[in-house]
Amino acid sequence: MPMFNGMERIKQGISTLRPSEQKVANYIINNTKAILDMPIAQLAKNTKTSEATIIRMCRSLHIKGFRELKLSISASANQDGITTDRYEDIAADASLSQIIKFISHNNYRSIESTLALIDENSMEKAISLLDQARKIIVIGVGASAIVAFDFEQKCKRINKWCEALTDSHTQLTSAVHLDDRDVVLAISYSGETIEIIDTVKIAKRNKASIISLTGYSSNKVQSLANVNLYASPLEKSIRSGATASRIAQLNIVDILFTGLASLNFEQSVDFLDKTREVIQNR
Amino acid sequence: MPMFNGMERIKQGISTLRPSEQKVANYIINNTKAILDMPIAQLAKNTKTSEATIIRMCRSLHIKGFRELKLSISASANQDGITTDRYEDIAADASLSQIIKFISHNNYRSIESTLALIDENSMEKAISLLDQARKIIVIGVGASAIVAFDFEQKCKRINKWCEALTDSHTQLTSAVHLDDRDVVLAISYSGETIEIIDTVKIAKRNKASIISLTGYSSNKVQSLANVNLYASPLEKSIRSGATASRIAQLNIVDILFTGLASLNFEQSVDFLDKTREVIQNR
C-alpha cells in the first residue's frame, strides 16, 4: 500500500537527502503536476542526475520506488493548503500572545504532519509485535525518555510487561537478558543516539524484535530495526527549545497503545476501568 | 496530465461500459486501495478478464492507460485527513486507520481547545514568577510526572534551577525547605491529587509561590495556588487510556518555557545553542 502524502514527505525529508537527490526533490516541488506523467529517464535528464539517484531518493524518503512516488504525489497534489505554510522561528521581541500562538501551532502541526508519515502496514506490524511480546523494553534518553516513561505507564494500565529504561547502563544491562520473545521500542529523535544504537545492537544479537521511533530520515537506529515508525521533526525552532517532536512521538505512542489495547478490547477496557478507579481523584 | 477524480469517473461511467469492463470497474470500486500496487496482469486475473480489457476500460473512461488510472484513483482515494467531525469513543471493532485518526484528532483538538482556556494575564504572571524564582519545584504524579520531567529538562537547558519531583515523599521533604524566593509548579489533571495538595499546603505555609496547572474545573490545587493555568481535558475516552490532557499540559509547559526563555532572549539563545551542540547526534 502506498502512502498518501508524498509531497509532505518530500518537504519534510528534503534536508536529509544527498545533494543530487535534493536537486530532484526541488524539481518535484516546483513541477509537481508535470512529474506525474514523466518517465524516470526524463526526470533524470531534466535534473541532470541519473535514474539511480531518483530511485535512491525515493528510498531515502522511505518510498518503495518511482511508481509509488508518483502515486503518493498524485494523492497529495490536489489537497494542498494546510501543509504549505511554514512558520519561522520565534522573534526576539515576540509578544506573549505571539508565543502562545506559535507554540500551539507548532505542536499541533507536528501531530498533523506526523500523520502523513504513518505507514499503516508498519504500524500494524509494530502493534502485533508488541502484542506478542513477553516483555517490552522502551529505551530513550533526554526528551525521548519522557516518551518512554509515558508508554511504560500506559502498558502498566493494561497489565502488559513493559520497562522504560532511560540511562545507558540500565539499557545495556537489560539488553543482555533479552531473547526472541522480547521487543525493544527504541525512541530517538535523531536516530543516531550512540547509547540507543549500542543497546539495539545487543538486543538484536539476542534475537529480540526492534521497533524504531525516530525522526523522518535515514538513520542508524531505523536501519537496525525490524519495523520503522516516524515522528515528524518540524523542529524548526532551534531557539525555542520547545521540542515539538516529543508531542509527535507521544501521538505515535498513543496510537501504538490504543492499537494494542484494542486487540484485546474487552479485557483492556476492564483493566483500564479498574486502574482508573484506583487512581480516581488523584 | 492525469485527471484527479478517477473514482468519480468510474462510478459515473460504469453503466456505459462493456460487460467485462464493468467487472473490472466493480472490482476497483470494492478494492480501491489494493489496486494501487497491483500490476495489470494481476487485476486481469482477479477479475477473470484480460489486460486488454482493462486498457479498453481506461479508454472508455477517457483515461490514457492503466498507469494514469492508478494515478487518478490515488488522487481521489485519500480525500479524508484529520476531519472536523466529532469523534466518539473508540469502538471495539475500530480499524487501525480509524484508531490513527481518532487518536491524532483527539490530541490535536486538545491543543486547540486548551488555547481557548489560556488567560494571558495569568500566563504572564506565571512566567514572571518563574523568572524571578530562585528555585522551581515541579510536582506531579502519574501522567503529570512526565510533564514535570519535561519542564525540568527544558529549564536545565537555560541554566535555570528547577527540580521535578514525582513521588510523594520527595515532594514533601523538598517542600519543607522552600521559602518565599521559590516557586512550585503543581501539575495535576484532576486538581485533587492528595499528595500534590499536601505538598502545596506546606509550600504555601513556607511562603513559596504556587502555580497550578490542572484541568478546567474548580479544584483544590487550583484554589490553593497564586496563579491558575488550565489544560483542556477532552478526556473523552475512558477506554482508550490515551491521555490527551498530557499533550495539552505539555503545550502549556512549552509556552511557559518559551515565555521564560524570551525574557532573557540573548542569553537563552546562547544557552540553548550550547546545550544543543553538546547533545548533537544523540
Next chain:
DNA sequence: ATCTAAAATGTAGCTTAACTACATAAAAAT
C-alpha cells in the same frame, strides 16, 4: 436453424519504463 457482420474479449509478442548491480568519482577520515 444457419449464416454473416459486428461487437466483445483474449493471446502473444513488442516497447518502454523501472529497477539492480556494478563501476567510478568525490569526499572524509586516518
Next chain:
DNA sequence: ATTTTTATGTAGTTAAGCTACATTTTAGAT
C-alpha cells in the same frame, strides 16, 4: 598520502503496460 567511506553514474536486467491481431460471442437477417 593512503585508505575508507560516501555519493553518483552507467549499463544491463526485469517487469510492467500496451498494441496488433486472433478468437469467441452475440445479434440480426435470411
